[in-house]
Each structure stands twice: as structure tokens, then as C-alpha cells.
Amino acid sequence: xxxxxxxxxxxxxxxxxxxxxxxxxxxxxxxxxxxxxxxxxxxxxxxxxxxxxxxxxxxxxxxxxxxxxxxxxxxxxxxxxxxxxxxxxxxxxxxxxxxxxxxxxxxxxxxxxxxxxxxxxxxxxxxxxxxxxxxxxxxxxxxxxxxxxxxxxxxxxxxxxxxxxxxxxxxxxxxxxxxxxxxxxxxxxxxxxxxxxxxxxxxxxxxxxxxxxxxxxxxxxxxxxxxxxxxxxxxxxxxxxxxxxxxxxxxxxxxxxxxxxxxxxxxxxxxxxxxxxxxxxxxxxxxxxxxxxxxxxxxxxxxxxxxxxxxxxxxxxxxxxxxxxxxxxxxxxxxxxxxxxxxxxxxxxxxxxxxxxxxxxxxxxxxxxxxxxxxxxxxxxxxxxxxxxxxxxxxxxxxxxxxxxxxxxxxxxxxxxxxxxxxxxxxxxxxxxxxxxxxxxxxxxxxxxxxxxxxxxxxxxxxxxxxxxxxxxxxxxxxxxxxxxxxxxxxxxxxxxxxxxxxxxxxxxxxxxxxxxxxxxxxxxxxxxxxxxxxxxxxxxxxxxxxxxxxxxxxxxxxxxxxxxxxxxxxxxxxxxxxxxxxxxxxxxxxxxxxxxxxxxxxxxxxxxxxxxxxxxxxxxxxxxxxxxxxxxxxxxxxxxxxxxxxxxxxxxxxxxxxxxxxxxxxxxxxxxxxxxxxxxxxxxxxxxxxxxxxxxxxxxxxxxxxxxxxx
Numbered sequence: 001x002x003x004x005x006x007x008x009x010x011x012x013x014x015x016x017x018x019x020x021x022x023x024x025x026x027x028x029x030x031x032x033x034x035x036x037x038x039x040x041x042x043x044x045x046x047x048x049x050x051x052x053x054x055x056x057x058x059x060x061x062x063x064x065x066x067x068x069x070x071x072x073x074x075x076x077x078x079x080x081x082x083x084x085x086x087x088x089x090x091x092x093x094x095x096x097x098x099x100x101x102x103x104x105x106x107x108x109x110x111x112x113x114x115x116x117x118x119x120x121x122x123x124x125x126x127x128x129x130x131x132x133x134x135x136x137x138x139x140x141x142x143x144x145x146x147x148x149x150x151x152x153x154x155x156x157x158x159x160x161x162x163x164x165x166x167x168x169x170x171x172x173x174x175x176x177x178x179x180x181x182x183x184x185x186x187x188x189x190x191x192x193x194x195x196x197x198x199x200x201x202x203x204x205x206x207x208x209x210x211x212x213x214x215x216x217x218x219x220x221x222x223x224x225x226x227x228x229x230x231x232x233x234x235x236x237x238x239x240x241x242x243x244x245x246x247x248x249x250x251x252x253x254x255x256x257x258x259x260x261x262x263x264x265x266x267x268x269x270x271x272x273x274x275x276x277x278x279x280x281x282x283x284x285x286x287x288x289x290x291x292x293x294x295x296x297x298x299x300x301x302x303x304x305x306x307x308x309x310x311x312x313x314x315x316x317x318x319x320x321x322x323x324x325x326x327x328x329x330x331x332x333x334x335x336x337x338x339x340x341x342x343x344x345x346x347x348x349x350x351x352x353x354x355x356x357x358x359x360x361x362x363x364x365x366x367x368x369x370x371x372x373x374x375x376x377x378x379x380x381x382x383x384x385x386x387x388x389x390x391x392x393x394x395x396x397x398x399x400x401x402x403x404x405x406x407x408x409x410x411x412x413x414x415x416x417x418x419x420x421x422x423x424x425x426x427x428x429x430x431x432x433x434x435x436x437x438x439x440x441x442x443x444x445x446x447x448x449x450x451x452x453x454x455x456x457x458x459x460x461x462x463x464x465x466x467x468x469x470x471x472x473x474x475x476x477x478x479x480x481x482x483x484x485x486x487x488x489x490x491x492x493x494x495x496x497x498x499x500x501x502x503x504x505x506x507x508x509x510x511x512x513x514x515x516x517x518x519x520x521x522x523x524x525x526x527x528x529x530x531x532x533x534x535x536x537x538x539x540x541x542x543x544x545x546x547x548x549x550x551x552x553x554x555x556x557x558x559x560x561x562x563x564x565x566x567x568x569x570x571x572x573x574x575x576x577x578x579x580x581x582x583x584x585x586x587x588x589x590x591x592x593x594x595x596x597x598x599x600x601x602x603x604x605x606x607x608x609x610x611x612x613x614x615x616x617x618x619x620x621x622x623x624x625x626x627x628x629x630x631x632x633x634x635x636x637x638x639x640x641x642x643x644x645x646x647x648x649x650x651x652x653x654x655x656x657x658x659x660x661x662x663x664x665x666x667x668x669x670x671x672x673x674x675x676x677x678x679x680x681x682x683x684x685x686x687x688x689x690x691x692x693x694x695x696x697x698x699x700x701x702x703x704x705x706x707x708x709x710x711x712x
Contacts, residue, residue, distance in 0.1 A: 004149040005089040006045045007078070007109055008140065009097040011621070012586075013045040014601035015140050016151075018573040018618065020582040021559040022214070026235050027470040027478075029519070030531040031562040031571040033615070035152040040144060043086050048096070048109065049075040054591040056102030064112045078112070091121040093147035095140045098587055100125045123147040135212070135585025136600075183389035186379055187477040190229030190390075193371045194218050197296060198231035200364040206356030207301040208592060209555040212584040215299035218364060220372075221245050223254045223283075223290050227480035228387055235470070236511060236538075236578040237277065237297045239463030242480060244279040245295050247271030247459070251327040254290060257283040262331030262362060266303070267324055268457035274505045275322040276300045276310045278358065280330070282365040286376040291383070294368040296361050300354050301555060304347040305505075308553040309542030311632050313420040313671040315453045315503040323347040331362065350553060390477045395484045397476030398469055399437035402485060405525050409433045411445075412521035414513050414536070417638045417670035419452030420506060425640060426454055426495060428510070430517035434525065437485055441465055441518060444491040452671070453503035454495060456510045461496045462488065464514040467578050471519070506671060508579075509636045512536050515577040516642070523645060528566055532608065532645035532690035534576035535560030535617055537636045537654060539686055543622070545629020547594040554593045557581040558684060560637070561607060561615030564648055564692035570615035572602050576689075594626040594678075603654070603685040608641075610648030610691025617654055617686035624680050631658070631674045637687035638670040648691030656684045 008015065016036040023031055050062030062068065064078045092113050099106040103126035110122045125143045134142075145151050197218035202211060209215045217237035219230040225246050230238050247270035248263050257263075263281045266272045272279060281295045305322035306312045315321050323344065330337055344358070345351035376383050410432050415425035429445030449455050469482040476482055490497040495510060516536040523530030537560035544553040559579065562570035575581055586597035599621040608614035633656055641650040656668040661679030668674060676682065 003044060003087065003089045004040065004091045004093055004144060004147045005085060006040060006140070006144055007048055007092055007094045008045065009051060010047040010049050011599035011601065012097060012136060013042065013047050014573070015137050016040060016144070017602065018583065018600065019137055021573060021575045022580050022582045023574060025474070026232060026580045027467065027474050029471055030565045031574045031576060032568050033571050039151060040149055044089070046078070046081045046085070048078045048081070050096070050105055051596070052096070052098045052102050052105055053596070054098055054587065056098070056104070059596065062105055062108055064109065078109070079116070082116070088117065089120065091123065091147040093123050093144040093149070095125040095136070095143040097136060100128070100130070100139050121147065135587055137585065182379070182382065183386045183393065186386035187229060187390045187479070189375045189378065190220050191231070191478065193368055193375060194220055194229050194231040196371055197294065197364040197368040198233050200367050201296060201298060201360055204360035204363050205298070206353045206360070208584055208588055209299055209301060209557070210357060210360070212588055213557050213581040215557065215581050216297060217241060218296040218368070220368070221293040221295060222387055223292060225249045225293070226391060228292065228390065230478050234580045235467045236463050236508065239466030239578065240273045240277070240459050241279065241295055241297055242466065243271035243459035243462050244297065245271070245281060245293060248279070248281050248327045252329065254283060254293065257290070258333070259283070259285045260331065260334035261329060262365070263327060264330040265325055265327040267326050268318070268459065268504050269500045270327055271459040273457060273460040274507050275303050275305070275318070275324060278325070278361070280358070280361040280365060282369065284369045284372050286373055291372060291376055294365045294372070296364050298357055298361050300357055302349045302354065302553055307542070307630060307632050307673065308349050308544030309555050309632055311505045311540055311542050311634060313453065313506065313632055313634055313673050315505060316421065316451050317503055318501050321453065321503060321505045349551065391479055391481035394473070394476045394479050394481030397473035398482045398485045401472040402434060402437045402439055405434060407434055407436070408525050410521040410524040412517040414517050415640045416454050416509060416513060417636055417640060419450035419454035420671035421452035422450070423669060426450055428513050428517055430514065430521050432518070432521045438487065439485060440487045440489060441468070442489040443496045443514070444489055444494070446494045446496050449493055449495050449498040449502050453506040454510055455498040455502045455504045456496055456507035457504055458490060458497050460504070460507045460511055461490065461514060463578050464511050464518060467515050468518045468522070506634050508538055508540055509634060511578055512538055513636070519577065520643065527646060530645070531565035531570065532563030532610065532614060532648050532692040533642050534563050534570070535615070535637060535642045535651055535687045535689040537617070537686050538575065538579040538581070539684060540634040541684065542632040543593065543595070543629060545594070545624070545627050547627030552593045554589065556584045556589070558583065558618055558620060558686055560617045560654070560686040561651065561689040563642070563645070563689040564608070564610045564612035564614045566612070566692060569612045570607065570689045572607065572615040573618045574615065594624065596623045596625055597621070598623055598681065603688065606652035606685070606688030608644045608649040608651040608688060608691035609695040610644055611693030611696055612691065614642065614644070614648070614651050614689035614691045617688050619683070619685045621681055621683045624676050624678055626678050628675065628677045631672070631676055631682060633668055633672045633674070633684070635670045635684070635686070642687060642690045644690035645692050647694040649695065651688030651690050654685050654687035656682070658682050
């Protein structure tokens with residue numbers, strides 16, 4: 001392939017490698033390195049100093065040649081960086097931050113390149129046309145491809161969701177199909193319906209944590225509450241929907257529901273997770289018959305509590321975390337209860353966002369009910385029988401996976417970096433007992449419930465169990481049958497089954513460690529067939545403040561890395577196991593808040609050494625431009641690294657700190673709440689994943705996967 005050189009904004013040369021951090025298959029055991037590391041190696045990615053803001057104003061002048069920005073010893077002119085290319089490229093791809101909307105810097109770079117290399121082709125992002133949903137990754141990928149470097153075509157979650165639609169009303173079932181032959185098509189149709197609801201949530205939501213990060217999920221349940229199908233999205237939320245729907249049905253039985261009803265809850269002791277996650281359920285009727293239950297869950301930007309974003313890292317009670325909503329009816333005959341709606345809005349710092357995102361949930365469920373009419377018409381009287389077939393198939397697939405694995409008992413230990421109040425490690429213990437076609441997941445050895453918000457309700461913990469079940473039989477239908485052969489054992493009063501009233505907003509940290517520990521314990525039964533542990537981190541960052549007399553709040557989810565495997569290295573900067581949220585483009589962040597995102601890259605060298613190295617974590621840096629604000633940082637792996645497997649080394653730990661405008665530095669613990677002011681820079685580095693196998697010292701420096709060994 002002809003060499004193409006990418007010209008990008010300083011701090012953004014890893015954008016292609018990072019992508020959007022999510023993965024197409026949410027239950028894939030292993031995620032490998034990004035193909036972009038070899039398709040466009042680091043040596044062909046050239047950074048240029050200079051920045052425009054979201055409004056097209058120059059924030060940092062361009063430095064193209066030695067005479068530009070004279071006296072600034074911290075920057076290197078573009079010419080010097082181009083001189084370091086391996087050889088002359090045949091084309092340049094110029095993609096600068098905000099360049100597609102405000103092309104002045106790209107135009108200047110193009111003129112400079114043409115003067116320097118008259119015979120070389122130059123393609124700029126502002127010459128292309130992409131949809132409004134595109135961020136810097138999509139613009140960079142498209143610009144590089146337009147310049148002649150073909151990229152990998154990996155299906156994303158949103159693309160898969162957009163492609164999946166319910167069959168048309170007139171699509172007949174196969175004439176000779178028996179129920180046994182038809183249930184796979186039935187399951188696919190229901191999954192497509194759930195994907196359609198998922199896509200609606202993302203498209204209709206107001207807050208960026210949903211529109212960009214896709215922090216939401218949708219599923220279809222049978223009237224008795226059994227999970228029948230789910231979207232391809234976020235296992236952390238998908239796995240939590242099952243107990244949440246059970247909690248709603250306990251208070252509002254399906255037999256008492258009527259068309260157009262809608263039921264809401266976020267109560268962790270009624271199957272919920274933490275308070276920002278609102279679950280909304282709608283009974284679905286076809287020709288007057290209750291055919292099933294449509295449910296979705298969405299992370300709301302703010303539901304009250306002591307800090308904007310409703311994730312106070314120093315909370316000691318659920319009452320400090322926001323408004324707790326027990327199962328209640330919010331819609332009747334399709335009309336919202338205006339009094340309850342006002343109550344919800346009054347308890348949020350962002351009432352318009354809350355109501356807009358809640359409306360998106362209701363719209364998604366309404367579209368799901370419309371789509372279900374087509375599915376039910378297609379399969380007619382066989383609908384219920386096919387549902388049973390699909391559930392049985394998922395259960396049988398899980399049992400077959402268990403039967404093919406040797407019986408045994410294994411244990412995996414890990415620890416949280418404190419609970420947000422006490423920095424002492426919080427013990428996590430997973431003990432698996434596999435006997436025949438049954439698997440016991442015993443969490444009774446986990447630490448007593450904490451004073452801080454590191455606890456997780458049983459509903460949240462079930463997401464890790466559900467992920468394990470689906471990972472054991474990844475080709476089976478994604479429904480509740482898969483979890484039936486698994487038994488969950490928890491001790492009341494522990495971090496995995498806290499007493500009512502406990503603080504739980506940081507439950508993601510614990511659930512991710514549990515998911516990793518379950519896979520780690522399972523790997524000891526199949527050591528040559530399982531990858532090393534993932535990094536086990538999904539940072540939840542909530543930034544808020546006031547600038548120019550106006551309040552603002554923003555939430556982001558930052559991934560880490562995948563473990564090395566017997567067959568290859570782990571992926572870097574990717575969301576793993578129960579996580580699958582996308583990152584938020586810097587261009588979106590800068591358009592919403594008085595922030596400048598100065599780095600979006602890899603935490604290079606953080607992957608564990610091994611025959612197949614673990615993936616590297618992520619580095620992101622944010623500068624507050626105006627006013628003052630509050631940082632709510634929920635991280636992990638600051639002191640306890642991800643373990644390696646089969647002789648592989650552990651990943652490197654993460655860190656976070658604030659570089660103050662006065663030159664001082666404030667290091668943050670794994671869970672922190674801190675104030676910052678204009679000019680301060682927040683830097684976050686997530687941990688690397690474990691390596692697999694004894695390291696081969698001839699292949700490169702430890703902690704860098706085979707695709708990450710080039711230098712910048």
C-alpha cells in the first residue's frame with residue numbers, strides 16, 4: 001500500500017487506535033489490538049501544534065516552520081516532524097480537531113504541504129461530508145481512507161443496531177418450518193426489535209453520556225418476567241435489567257397492567273443498580289393480548305444528591321446519591337403522570353435533560369411495541385412456543401459448555417482501591433464450583449459492606465453473572481435461559497449484598513472486578529483456552545462547574561484494556577467484559593463545556609509483559625478554561641494491578657492528578673472529589689491489562705503489545 005501520512009492535532013495521534021472504545025460483540029472473551037496500528041503505524045502519524053476551539057476561534061497558533069512561534073521551546077515545528085518520516089509519503093491526510101467545521105488551520109496546513117512537496121496529494125477533513133454524529137475518530141478514519149489508506153471495516157454496535165429491523169408485516173414464515181427450525185429466526189427478529197429500541201434511545205436522548213457513550217440498554221421479556229431477547233449493547237446494564245424487571249413485577253404484576261402503562265424504578269433494593277440508572281417498563285399488547293414486556297435502562301445525567309452527576313465518591317448513604325424511586329406507574333394509557341414528572345424534575349440539577357432522556361426511553365418502548373406487532377403477526381400462534389424453544393436452547397448451550405469443562409473448584413482474589421472513604425483495599429473473592437452441568441458462583445468471601453459507595457446491589461452483581469453465562473456459550477441466543485445453570489451465592493451485609501440504605505453509586509468498579517475475577521477463576525479450569533484478565537477499569541468521570549454565570553455538567557466513561565490471550569496480544573484502550581460504552585469525542589466535550597481536551601491517547605507501556613502482552617490503558621487530559629468546578633472521579637487499579645496468566649506479567653497501575661495553573665500538582669486517589677479552577681489540567685491514565693504466557697525478551701520491551709512497539 002502507498003504510504004499515507006496523517007497530520008493531526010497534537011495529543012490526538014492515537015485516535016485511530018482508540019476508535020470509539022466499544023466492541024461489536026459485547027460477550028467476546030478477548031479483544032485484540034486495533035488493526036490501525038499496522039495499517040497506519042505511529043511513524044506515519046504526525047502531530048502539529050495549533051488549536052481551534054469549537055467555535056472556530058484560535059486557541060493555540062499553528063507552528064508549521066522553524067520561524068513560527070519563535071521562543072516557544074516546548075513545541076516542534078511541523079517541518080521538523082515531517083523530516084522524521086520514514087520516507088516521502090504519496091499522500092497526506094489532514095484532520096485537525098474541529099477542522100471539518102472550521103477549516104482555516106487545515107487550509108494553512110494544506111498550503112504549507114503543497115509548497116513543501118508540490119507533487120504530493122493532500123486530503124483535508126473539511127473536504128468530506130459526514131453525518132452530525134461523527135467525532136474526531138470518524139473524521140480521521142474517513143480522511144485517511146480518502147487519502148488512500150483503506151481501513152478495517154469492523155461492525156460497531158450502533159451499525160449493527162441500525163441494520164437490524166423487524167421483518168415487514170407481509171413477510172411469511174417458511175412454509176414447512178417447524179418450531180424447532182423457526183426459533184432461530186424468531187430469536188433474531190426479537191433481537192432486531194431490541195436493537196431498534198437501543199438505536200432509538202441513542203438517537204432521541206438529550207445527554208451526551210447516552211448519545212455518545214451509549215450508556216443505555218433495551219430488552220424484551222415474556223409476561224412472566226423471563227428475559228427473551230436483548231440488544232447488542234452494554235452487558236453492565238443488560239445484565240441488570242433482568243432483576244430490575246423482576247423487582248417491578250413484584251410490586252406491579254403483569255396481570256394488573258393495561259395498554260399504555262409505563263412503570264419506573266431506580267431502587268437498588270428492588271433490582272436496580274445505582275440511582276442515575278432509570279428503568280422504564282411498558283407492557284406490549286398485540287390484538288388485545290399481553291404479548292410481553294418491553295424494558296430499557298438509561299443513565300441519567302443528574303438525579304440529585306450531594307454532587308452534580310449524582311456519583312459522589314464520598315457518599316456514605318444512598319440518600320446522598322440522589323432521588324430513590326421505588327417501582328411506580330409513571331404512564332397510564334400513554335399519558336405521563338404530571339405530578340410525578342414534576343417531582344423527578346425538581347430533584348435534578350438538569351431537569352430538561354432528565355425529562356428529555358426519559359422521553360427518549362418512552363419513545364423507544366413505544367417503537368418497540370409497534371415493531372412487536374409485526375413480529376407477532378409473522379409467527380402467529382407459534383410465538384409462545386418459539387419463545388420456549390429459544391430459552392431452552394440458551395440453557396442447553398450453557399449446560400453443554402459446562403459439561404465440556406472438567407469439574408473442579410477454583411478461587412480468584414482481587415481488591416478494590418478503597419471505598420472512597422477509607423483507602424484500605426476492599427477484598428473481592430470469587431469461588432467457582434463446577435459440577436456437571438451446574439456452576440456455583442460463590443461471592444460469600446467478599447468483604448463486608450463498606451461505608452463508602454463501593455458496594456453493589458444484587459441486581460448490579462447479577463450483570464457479572466449474566467456476562468459469564470453468555471461468554472461460556474457466545475453463539476447461543478442472548479436470553480435468560482443462559483443463566484439458569486448458574487447459581488449466585490451472596491452473604492447479606494457484604495459489598496455484593498449490602499443492607500438497604502448503603503451507598504452504591506460506584507458499583508461499576510466492583511462489578512467489573514467481579515466479572516474479571518469470574519473469568520479468571522474459570523480460566524484456571526481451562527488455562528490454555530482463556531485470556532489473561534482485562535484491566536478491569538471503567539472510569540466514570542463527572543465534571544461540573546459554573547462559567548460565565550451558567551452551570552454545566554458532563555459525564556464520561558473511560559475504558560482501559562484487554563488481557564493477552566493464548567492466541568494473541570490484548571487490545572489497547574478498549575472497553576471490556578461488562579463494559580461496552582463508547583468514548584465521548586473531544587469535539588463534543590468542547591462544544592458542551594468550558595474544557596479543552598489536550599490529550600486522547602494510549603497509556604503506553606502499561607500492558608503486562610508476556611508471550612502475548614496485555615493491552616495498554618488510556619490517557620486523557622482536560623483543561624478547565626473558565627470559571628471553577630468540581631471533579632468526581634471514580635477510577636480503579638491505582639494500587640492493585642490486573643494479574644497476568646500462564647506466567648504473564650501484571651499490567652501497570654493507573655493514576656490521576658491535577659496540574660494546577662500555579663505549577664503545583666494534586667494527586668488523586670482512585671475515588672476522589674476535588675475542586676479545580678480555570679487553567680488547571682486534569683490528567684487520567686487508566687491501567688493496563690495482564691499479559692499471557694512467559695515473556696519472550698527478544699520481542700520488545702515489556703508491557704507493550706506487539707502492535708504497540710513503535711515509538712512516538
